[in-house]
Every structure is written in C-alpha cells, then in structure tokens.
Amino acid sequence: PILLGIAVISFMIIYLAPGEPIDRFRSGRVSPQTIENLRRLYGLDQPLPQQLLSWMVAFFQVWRVDAWGYSFTDGQPVIAKIAARVPYTLELMGTSLFLTVIIAIPVGVLGAVRQYSWADKIIMVLATIGYAMPTFWLGLVLKFVFAIKLDLFPLFGRHTYGDDSIGDLIWHLVLPVLTLTIVSVAGWSRYMRSSMLEVLHQDYVRTARAKGLPGSRVLFKHALRNALIPIVTLLGLTIPSLLVGAAVTEAVFAWPGQGGMGVTAVIERDYPAVLAFVMVGGAMVILGNLLADVLYAFVDPRIKY
Numbered sequence: 001p002i003l004l005g006i007a008v009i010s011f012m013i014i015y016l017a018p019g020e021p022i023d024r025f026r027s028g029r030v031s032p033q034t035i036e037n038l039r040r041l042y043g044l045d046q047p048l049p050q051q052l053l054s055w056m057v058a059f060f061q062v063w064r065v066d067a068w069g070y071s072f073t074d075g076q077p078v079i080a081k082i083a084a085r086v087p088y089t090l091e092l093m094g095t096s097l098f099l100t101v102i103i104a105i106p107v108g109v110l111g112a113v114r115q116y117s118w119a120d121k122i123i124m125v126l127a128t129i130g131y132a133m134p135t136f137w138l139g140l141v142l143k144f145v146f147a148i149k150l151d152l153f154p155l156f157g158r159h160t161y162g163d164d165s166i167g168d169l170i171w172h173l174v175l176p177v178l179t180l181t182i183v184s185v186a187g188w189s190r191y192m193r194s195s196m197l198e199v200l201h202q203d204y205v206r207t208a209r210a211k212g213l214p215g216s217r218v219l220f221k222h223a224l225r226n227a228l229i230p231i232v233t234l235l236g237l238t239i240p241s242l243l244v245g246a247a248v249t250e251a252v253f254a255w256p257g258q259g260g261m262g263v264t265a266v267i268e269r270d271y272p273a274v275l276a277f278v279m280v281g282g283a284m285v286i287l288g289n290l291l292a293d294v295l296y297a298f299v300d301p302r303i304k305y
Helices: 002-016 021-025 032-042 048-059 078-113 118-132 135-149 166-200 203-210 215-227 229-244 247-252 258-267 271-299
Strands: none
Touching (some): 021 032, 078 118, 078 166, 078 215, 078 247, 078 258, 078 271, 135 166, 135 247, 166 229, 166 247, 258 271
C-alpha cells in the first residue's frame, strides 16, 4: 500500500509540473501537427486517470522490458538503463557505506568513553564541520585541490579512456567516495557518541562494573550492543542510497550511476526515467525499514517477533 501511495503521489506531482517533455521540440520549424503527433506518441493526450492507470499497470510488470516505459531522450527502455547503472552505484555507495561503518563506530565510541577530553572535543568539532558541509560543495573543493591543483586524481568519470583496470577504477573512486564518507562519518559518529553516552549511564552498566567485570567486556559486550540500535536505524535509512545513489555527488563527479541519471532525467523532463528513479528509491526505503526492523531482533534481545 505504501508503494502504491508513492506511485500515485509521484505521478501527480510530475503531471502537475509546468511544461511537457516535448517543449524542447517547439520552434518555428516544427508544425503544430508534428507536436500533436508527439503528444499522441508519448501518451500525453490521454486523460489523467487513464495515464495513471496505464502507467501503474505496466510499472509493476517488471518482467517486461517495456514495463517502466521508454526514455524520452534516447528511446531506450528505462528498466534496462537503470539495470545497467546499478553496478556502478553499488561500487560507489557500497564502498562509502563500508568505510563509514568501520570509521564512525570506533570514533563515536572513543568520543563517548573519553567524554570532554581533548580527543572528544576534536572529534565533535570535526564532526560538526563535516556534518555542516554540503556534499556538492565538498566535492567541488576536493576536485579543485586534489584534481586541479595537485593533479593527484581524475576530475570525473569511472575509468580513463582505454584503461579498464582495477587500479584505475580505485583511482577514480577516491574523490567521490571521500566526499560521501566525510559527510556520512560526521553524522554517524555523532549518533554513535550520543547513543553510547546514554547507554554508559544506565544502571545495568554500573552494575556490571560494580561486579568487577573487565572494562573492555562491559564496554563491548554490554554497552556497545545496545548502543548500536540507533545505528541500525541509520543503516536502514542508508540502504536506499545503495541502489538510488547520491544524486548530487554522482552529478559532480560524472559518475555513471543512478543518481546522476536521476538528475539528468529531471533536467531533461524525461518523465518515465524520473518516475522509475523515484519508485526505485521508494521501494528501497520500504525494504531498508524492513531490514532495520529485522536487525533490531539481533541487536536487542528484548525485541522478539
């Protein structure tokens, strides 16, 4: 039901947007009859209920090549275009998520355990700065410094022309992954520190310490496991980006993922591609929340289904 609601609302918003995808063809050289033929070809001459019903019926038939329609810009099946970009988005977002988890959790724990120390103050200052920086601005700064001034990394793209090696891929991944990871670590470490501080002041942690348990066992077995519950929520909210991608970052670095495709589709009013992009994101949000709910049972023994 949620996905159906997303479909209806998304379609209505795009339908109410000013202009049409065929507006780029309107000029003195194109006759009104040609414009009308294009509207009929794209199905834009049909009544709104008929357009919505036809699109929804076709959209959920994912086994069909034309289920998600054809792109208005190049005539390619939208589902094929998205499937072709999924591996590239997974490369970028998966790498960034992996680095975020292995960096943010220890940093947040350190800040909580060493509360108000110099280490904690430095972590909080850096986290606040990183959290406040927009990804597009940070990406442009990293490109200017490391790609233009120092000439250490490429400006954009996934591979150098004629070079498909793993080393070249990693070389191109550095700046976009660094952009996403800096912002994500800043947010995740703040959540982790806050959650860990709350758990460390619980009665059961004090009791474990009073019983003489080693500090490392109290920290990692009793405190950390419960402190990870908010991180599971963040993980569930991050899952959608694994397939949808970071639209702004991919556009800045011309990464051939779904995020960049979504931005281009919006600019070019490629409605089938925009709708597919939104629907994939909505489906992944629902699946991410479901995954988070399931993981709660593993992290928190008090939760049973």
